[in-house]
Amino acid sequence: MERTMMRPTTILHPLVASIKQLALTVLCGVLLSSSALLAQDSPAVQPPQPPQSKQSTPRTHLRQGQPGVYQSFQPCRMVDTRNPDGPSGGPKLAAGGTRNFSLVPSGGDCGDTLPAGVTALAMNMTITGTENGGFLTVWPGGGEQPNASVINWTSSGTTVANAIIVPVGADGSINIFSSDATHVLLDVSGYYLSSLETDDQLGIVANNATAAIVGQNNGGGAGVRGEATSGPGVYGQSASGPAGYFAGPVEVAGNLNVIGEGNGIVFADGTTQTTAATGGGGGGVGGAGTAGALPLWTNGTTLGDSVITQSGNNVGIGTVSPTSTLDVRGNMVLDSGINPSVLFTAASGGEQNKYLGLFNSPTSPSASGLKAGGILVSDSFAFANPEKNDLIVKGNIGIGTTVFSSIAGTAKLSINGQNAIDIFGFQPLLTMTDNSGSGFIRAPARRLQSVDGTLGFSRLPTCFVFPCPSFITDMVLNSSGNLCIGTVSPVHRLSISGGPTWTSNGWTGSVELQNAAAIAWRSNSAGRRFGIGQSGGGLYFFHTNSDPGTTGSPAVYDMIIKDNGNVSVNVLEIQGGADFAENFDVRDVQPLGSDAPLTAVQPGMVVAIDPQNPGQLVVSHRAYSRHVAGIISGAGGVKPGMLMGQAGSIANGQHPVALSGRVYVRADATRGAIKPGDLLTTSIVPGHAMRVANHAKAQGAIIGKAMTGLKAGRGLVLVLVTLQ
Numbered sequence: 035m036e037r038t039m040m041r042p043t044t045i046l047h048p049l050v051a052s053i054k055q056l057a058l059t060v061l062c063g064v065l066l067s068s069s070a071l072l073a074q075d076s077p078a079v080q081p082p083q084p085p086q087s088k089q090s091t092p093r094t095h096l097r098q099g100q101p102g103v104y105q106s107f108q109p110c111r112m113v114d115t116r117n118p119d120g121p122s123g124g125p126k127l128a129a130g131g132t133r134n135f136s137l138v139p140s141g142g143d144c145g146d147t148l149p150a151g152v153t154a155l156a157m158n159m160t161i162t163g164t165e166n167g168g169f170l171t172v173w174p175g176g177g178e179q180p181n182a183s184v185i186n187w188t189s190s191g192t193t194v195a196n197a198i199i200v201p202v203g204a205d206g207s208i209n210i211f212s213s214d215a216t217h218v219l220l221d222v223s224g225y226y227l228s229s230l231e232t233d234d235q236l237g238i239v240a241n242n243a244t245a246a247i248v249g250q251n252n253g254g255g256a257g258v259r260g261e262a263t264s265g266p267g268v269y270g271q272s273a274s275g276p277a278g279y280f281a282g283p284v285e286v287a288g289n290l291n292v293i294g295e296g297n298g299i300v301f302a303d304g305t306t307q308t309t310a311a312t313g314g315g316g317g318g319v320g321g322a323g324t325a326g327a328l329p330l331w332t333n334g335t336t337l338g339d340s341v342i343t344q345s346g347n348n349v350g351i352g353t354v355s356p357t358s359t360l361d362v363r364g365n366m367v368l369d370s371g372i373n374p375s376v377l378f379t380a381a382s383g384g385e386q387n388k389y390l391g392l393f394n395s396p397t398s399p400s401a402s403g404l405k406a407g408g409i410l411v412s413d414s415f416a417f418a419n420p421e422k423n424d425l426i427v428k429g430n431i432g433i434g435t436t437v438f439s440s441i442a443g444t445a446k447l448s449i450n451g452q453n454a455i456d457i458f459g460f461q462p463l464l465t466m467t468d469n470s471g472s473g474f475i476r477a478p479a480r481r482l483q484s485v486d487g488t489l490g491f492s493r494l495p496t497c498f499v500f501p502c503p504s505f506i507t508d509m510v511l512n513s514s515g516n517l518c519i520g521t522v523s524p525v526h527r528l529s530i531s532g533g534p535t536w537t538s539n540g541w542t543g544s545v546e547l548q549n550a551a552a553i554a555w556r557s558n559s560a561g562r563r564f565g566i567g568q569s570g571g572g573l574y575f576f577h578t579n580s581d582p583g584t585t586g587s588p589a590v591y592d593m594i595i596k597d598n599g600n601v602s603v604n605v606l607e608i609q610g611g612a613d614f615a616e617n618f619d620v621r622d623v624q625p626l627g628s629d630a631p632l633t634a635v636q637p638g639m640v641v642a643i644d645p646q647n648p649g650q651l652v653v654s655h656r657a658y659s660r661h662v663a664g665i666i667s668g669a670g671g672v673k674p675g676m677l678m679g680q681a682g683s684i685a686n687g688q689h690p691v692a693l694s695g696r697v698y699v700r701a702d703a704t705r706g707a708i709k710p711g712d713l714l715t716t717s718i719v720p721g722h723a724m725r726v727a728n729h730a731k732a733q734g735a736i737i738g739k740a741m742t743g744l745k746a747g748r749g750l751v752l753v754l755v756t757l758q
Contacts, residue, residue: 168214638669
């Protein structure tokens with residue numbers, strides 16, 4: 035095979051010229067900065083310039099150098115805020131404002147002067163038309179504002195210039211902050227580049243025994259990297275040594291061409307692989323394969339097809355027609371040998387919050403997803419965006435069951451199991467919010483919460499205007515099994531407090547039963563069950579021998595409170611008193627010709643009809659008075675057994691007067707001892723009774739018969755009231 039030598043074009047002289055130009059530019063930049071700083075008090079400012087036409091800047095053969103290499107060109111005005119408003123013109127910078135100027139690659143008014151890859155600009159910055167003292171700060175677009183200024187001035191009408199070098203942002207822009215209103219001008223004279231670019235081959239010829247180019251990278255990148263659109267990115271040629279030498283791994287993104295007969299790739303074991311090798315010895319590799327299939331070493335020197343196929347940018351395992359970046363047909367096992375085995379959703383560090391999507395198929399992409407720290411089960415990722423530790427399900431959830439039906443329809447959560455839900459935590463609670471309404475600030479809610487063994491039921495009222503109330507406890511079931519409604523401290527099995535206002539008297543409704551519904555008690559030892567119920571006729575108190583749910587025995591009504599207020603009772607047994615009394619108003623008197631003070635009306639006093647006040651009584655103070663009406667009840671601890679009166683009428687009063695029955699009376703025995711069975715009448719002692727001595731005068735003035743005696747003096751005598 036004829037060996038063809040490809041020799042790169044030598045461009046040493048332009049390279050040397052560029053290095054010289056770089057040195058001169060840096061020196062000029064230093065001198066320019068010094069002169070600008072020395073002339074800050076009165077620099078000359080050119081008038082506003084119209085936008086320049088696009089011109090091609092003369093370039094050297096070596097246009098760009100290594101990253102950070104400086105390239106100068108004919109100065110050009112990129113920004114002048116004195117010009118009409120526009121991206122590179124007015125308006126004037128406002129006091130305390132920041133303005134962004136896009137300079138690369140558009141170049142402002144300089145046309146296409148700047149090539150791609152510019153990382154920084156060398157410019158002369160001038161301010162003029164100041165209104166007060168102030169300063170300017172400049173920094174790359176998208177970056178943070180530094181705390182250093184580039185120009186400072188102290189008065190209005192100042193014109194100051196300074197030569198600066200400013201990096202540009204990723205979008206090719208810079209930011210300018212002005213503490214005071216001023217015009218600004220930017221004249222650019224050079225730039226810094228990020229990569230090496232030539233219009234022709236870059237040739238380096240060396241006369242040494244090592245290498246013409248030595249690339250060493252102590253980081254993670256390559257020592258030498260070459261990229262090309264059509265031809266070779268890197269070309270190596272040596273008179274006697276190897277054309278290329280690599281001390282580490284070699285990665286080739288295109289073809290690796292070995293030119294010349296007898297040349298090849300030398301491996302570390304000394305064997306050489308040439309383009310003419312077909313396998314079967316001599317360090318060659320043999321075998322056949324399918325286009326697109328990744329090779330598989332079937333033995334030490336033979337390659338064949340593996341189960342991995344690449345089609346474009348897609349890789350398939352178990353398929354020769356992958357439809358996605360990684361297409362696996364078959365089962366996968368993720369076992370790293372440690373716990374847990376990890377599948378990352380992002381290659382970079384930090385919180386990425388990315389999904390691992392699980393789709394039905396490329397043609398029917400109903401989706402579910404695992405997100406970093408959260409899970410979404412939905413037919414669309416647009417449904418929700420779960421945060422860390424969140425589980426969001428669009429459809430129904432079944433635990434221990436596949437049936438989602440309920441009385442109310444399809445249930446979002448269906449649980450089958452005896453211990454279906456167990457809620458742990460500090461004072462755990464379950465809140466139900468009704469958002470079916472509208473127009474409110476906060477929707478109504480109900481809450482069930484356990485606090486120290488007590489189960490509380492509370493509500494959150496609908497809120498239409500701030501401030502909104504907090505939860506209100508309506509019912510509590512305490513640890514003793516007592517239930518209360520309207521209060522938080524039940525003292526009985528059922529305690530009810532309050533309710534809606536019921537009457538104009540201020541009663542509140544706590545319990546309501548439907549008509550013909552009754553409250554029942556369990557049967558007593560005699561087999562009787564008692565109940566209280568309401569029907570169309572009134573309130574009924576009854577007893578029955580029927581058990582709940584049976585009709586074998588009727589209800590026997592013991593007492594009925596009718597709708598008109600009348601009470602009907604079979605037998606009324608009174609054990610709290612011994613007389614029949616009515617309420618009267620009683621007036622005290624002072625006997626005629628006596629200076630004794632009025633005696634207060636007291637129980638046991640004899641009273642008579644008051645002729646001066648119809649319907650009222652007066653303390654009796656005459657002997658054998660036919661106006662006698664009765665005895666004020668309550669003396670000696672004997673109370674009325676039945677008391678009558680009509681509120682709001684003349685038939686009412688403050689004192690219960692016994693008209694019949696047994697009652698203690700205040701008696702006077704100074705005119706004769708009283709023995710049981712004696713008739714009693716009124717005496718001249720106010721409110722006292724005495725023994726009847728003159729039966730003729732006693733007609734119509736008898737109070738009753740004495741049941742106890744009084745030998746002398748004054749005291750209480752039990753009397754059976756029988757007015758005659």
